[in-house]
Amino acid sequence: MKKFLSMVMVGVMALALSGAAFAQAPAGYVASKGGEKFHTTECPVAKKITADKLVKFATPDEAIKAGYSACKTCNPPPSADALVVTKAGGKYHKQSCRIVAGMDTANKVYYKDVAAAEKDGYKPCAICFKK
Ligand SMILES: [Zn+2]
Ligand SMILES: [Zn+2]
Known part of the structure; x- marks a missing residue:
């Protein structure tokens, strides 16, 4: 019984981890x-x-x-699906991107959509906009 419980715990933790990785x-x-x-x-x-x-x-x-x-x-961010750029960077990102997680808060600039970001010369990030 104890062994069964610990296996359940491992399963729950793996689920929680994968959920966090995909959280929007x-x-x-x-x-x-x-x-x-x-x-x-x-x-x-x-x-x-x-x-x-x-x-x-x-x-x-x-x-x-x-x-x-x-x-x-x-x-x-001004909305849940706003895109993120840094003033110095040339790419726009989804908020869930790992690059965004490492950004300095003060350097983040938000765009409401792809069209707005591209109008200012930003290009899609190769990680979060991978096709
Ligand atoms: Zn990205
Ligand atoms: Zn605040």
Whole structure:
């Protein structure tokens, strides 16, 4: 029985890991009730919001719909499917790209779609836009 349980645990962990690798959006977004900005959960400002004032959103679209705008410190995406570029880089990425995970928050610039990014001269990333 014990052996069976540990095998189940390994299976669950493998599932959780593969799920994380394919996750589209980051963990979530938060805002302060009565505030103006919404944040990533990693933002130092977000960490100061007290539990009784904390509002949670699954996507940036939800936060914007609720009347919040993006925080300048943590620079959250303006929508769940916005593309990401860096000012110095020449490629645009999906938010789920591993290149995006390594980017400096302050350097991220968002585009609402491929057309907008290409208009500014950006090219698709070979990793996240691989055909
Ligand atoms: Zn923030
Ligand atoms: Zn990419």
